[in-house]
Amino acid sequence: MIRLISTDFDGTIYEGSAEHPVDPGLLAHLAEAKARGAAWVINTGRLCPDLLLILASLKIELRPDFIVSVERNIHRRVKGGYEEHASWNRACREDHRALFEAAQPGVERVRRRITMELGAEFYHDEWSPLSIIAKSAEDADRIHDWTLEECERVPNLRIVRNARYFRFGHAGYSKGTALGEIARLLGLPPAAVFAAGDHFNDLSMLDGAHARHVAAPANAIDEVKEAVRRAGGHVSRRRCGRGVLDALRRLNGAAPLQPGRKP
Numbered sequence: 001m002i003r004l005i006s007t008d009f010d011g012t013i014y015e016g017s018a019e020h021p022v023d024p025g026l027l028a029h030l031a032e033a034k035a036r037g038a039a040w041v042i043n044t045g046r047l048c049p050d051l052l053l054i055l056a057s058l059k060i061e062l063r064p065d066f067i068v069s070v071e072r073n074i075h076r077r078v079k080g081g082y083e084e085h086a087s088w089n090r091a092c093r094e095d096h097r098a099l100f101e102a103a104q105p106g107v108e109r110v111r112r113r114i115t116m117e118l119g120a121e122f123y124h125d126e127w128s129p130l131s132i133i134a135k136s137a138e139d140a141d142r143i144h145d146w147t148l149e150e151c152e153r154v155p156n157l158r159i160v161r162n163a164r165y166f167r168f169g170h171a172g173y174s175k176g177t178a179l180g181e182i183a184r185l186l187g188l189p190p191a192a193v194f195a196a197g198d199h200f201n202d203l204s205m206l207d208g209a210h211a212r213h214v215a216a217p218a219n220a221i222d223e224v225k226e227a228v229r230r231a232g233g234h235v236s237r238r239r240c241g242r243g244v245l246d247a248l249r250r251l252n253g254a255a256p257l258q259p260g261r262k263p
């Protein structure tokens, strides 16, 4: 029985260009699951207020019980709002501060190499000493390789990639470990946890360690589909939210979604 459902947002349950950016069937399924006592977490790289603004603009009334923001911070729904999981978020902040100090020379090496060989957009915020937006998918693959090289030199340094976007992070705080912490708070084993994602930054919750039941929609990148298959999960033939709904229905033993409906 699934008691905790973790979904990435962009590209997994949200498709901005679609007629229904979040599939109504998936929302109905999530509402039913919540009514039965399951918890839903949106596990995203976005900031919490940003995510809530999108849900409000889509007139979606259903709210997740937890939000993991910036792929690392945990927020819990209380009385119509969200409060921080203070001990986790504080440790997360302190560990990142120490890590980024140690990683500064390597981060600077990456910045120089990208500037000299490719060019890219850089910015820095409180979440990463260097955030990178590659100019193209090809550039992003090369930048990914270079950042991985640097991460090997600094213990706990990880690169978090979503399409052409990169930020650095701490290995101890990812979508996967945050999901593990939420499961711990709820007293749930991995066998009661489901996770779905579509891109590199979702891999940490799709390897079977924190969620025994994993899924990817049809639009997921190949690396994610492979990880999901390796973990014995379901790769749907349907896109985004329809794909997640497809996977959840299978777990409940329901009949597959009717053919003829849009994929």
Ligand SMILES: [Mg+2]
Binding pocket: 008, 009, 010, 011, 012, 197, 198, 199
């Ligand atoms: Mg995504």
